[in-house]
Amino acid sequence: MKVLIVCPKCNQMYFEGNTAFGAPTIHSVPITDNGICIFTCERGHTTSTLFTQPKFEVLCEVAAQAIVDGYFRDAVASFAAALERAMEFYCRVIFNTRGKDDEFNLAWNPLDKSSERQFGFFHAVFSMENSKKVPALNDGKKGTQFRNKVVHKGYIPAKAETVEFGQTIVDLIIEIIAPLHTKYAASVSNVTEALLPPRAERPSSRSYNRSLFEWQQTGERFPTLKLSTFIERESEQKKHVAFSNFLAGFPPTPGSSLALPRTDCS
Numbered sequence: 001m002k003v004l005i006v007c008p009k010c011n012q013m014y015f016e017g018n019t020a021f022g023a024p025t026i027h028s029v030p031i032t033d034n035g036i037c038i039f040t041c042e043r044g045h046t047t048s049t050l051f052t053q054p055k056f057e058v059l060c061e062v063a064a065q066a067i068v069d070g071y072f073r074d075a076v077a078s079f080a081a082a083l084e085r086a087m088e089f090y091c092r093v094i095f096n097t098r099g100k101d102d103e104f105n106l107a108w109n110p111l112d113k114s115s116e117r118q119f120g121f122f123h124a125v126f127s128m129e130n131s132k133k134v135p136a137l138n139d140g141k142k143g144t145q146f147r148n149k150v151v152h153k154g155y156i157p158a159k160a161e162t163v164e165f166g167q168t169i170v171d172l173i174i175e176i177i178a179p180l181h182t183k184y185a186a187s188v189s190n191v192t193e194a195l196l197p198p199r200a201e202r203p204s205s206r207s208y209n210r211s212l213f214e215w216q217q218t219g220e221r222f223p224t225l226k227l228s229t230f231i232e233r234e235s236e237q238k239k240h241v242a243f244s245n246f247l248a249g250f251p252p253t254p255g256s257s258l259a260l261p262r263t264d265c266s
């Protein structure tokens with residue numbers, strides 16, 4: 001899986017007025033599990049970019065990219081994983097609000113290899129916090145049956161089915177995560193920080209990929225269209241957003257020209 005990154009050094013040079021080489025190129029770079037992407041641009045700048053988004057956001061972006069590129073089975077698998085990680089994130093935030101991070105780890109670690117047991121944990125935590133039905137995939141042909149057919153039985157879904165499944169996942173994630181941003185913003189920030197690689201392993205320069213939180217503080221246009229900004233922007237207006245609208249704007253980058261050439265790094 002690859003993500004789109006603009007070389008931070010080229011970007012800085014360009015916005016400081018060094019435009020002789022033209023606008024910075026968008027690079028397609030393999031993403032890593034710890035969120036640190038190291039790459040060398042066509043001018044020889046080797047930089048590290050840290051993705052500070054929680055894993056569920058990255059997985060949704062991975063899924064969106066897979067749809068755009070035509071890998072629909074991969075997209076379904078990534079969406080399914082994104083929902084599970086959103087549920088974990090929710091539980092981490094709720095425990096953090098009570099100062100019980102250690103207790104969370106003690107309780108969660110034994111469940112690490114069982115999605116069903118993790119869902120049971122989320123079910124209990126969500127029910128303690130809310131007086132409403134727990135958000136979950138339904139058992140029907142467009143819910144868990146579809147997911148299992150794709151992930152476990154090798155079914156190759158059509159694009160329309162994949163986008164519909166993505167819509168279901170995005171709606172569920174919005175329902176689970178969006179309220180945390182208004183109710184427990186500090187804990188969302190704490191947990192996001194805690195899930196990043198240790199500080200000693202992070203890029204030393206200010207080459208972090210901007211997170212939702214920085215976005216909110218600066219109000220600047222974000223160089224790539226992240227699900228988090230999409231969720232925040234759209235969920236204020238309506239509960240159910242059209243995931244196809246998100247795809248329509250993916251991967252072109254706000255703030256830069258669609259005419260920018262793309263290079264493919266291995």
Ligand SMILES: [Zn+2]
Nearest residue numbers: 007010041045
């Ligand atoms: Zn560069």
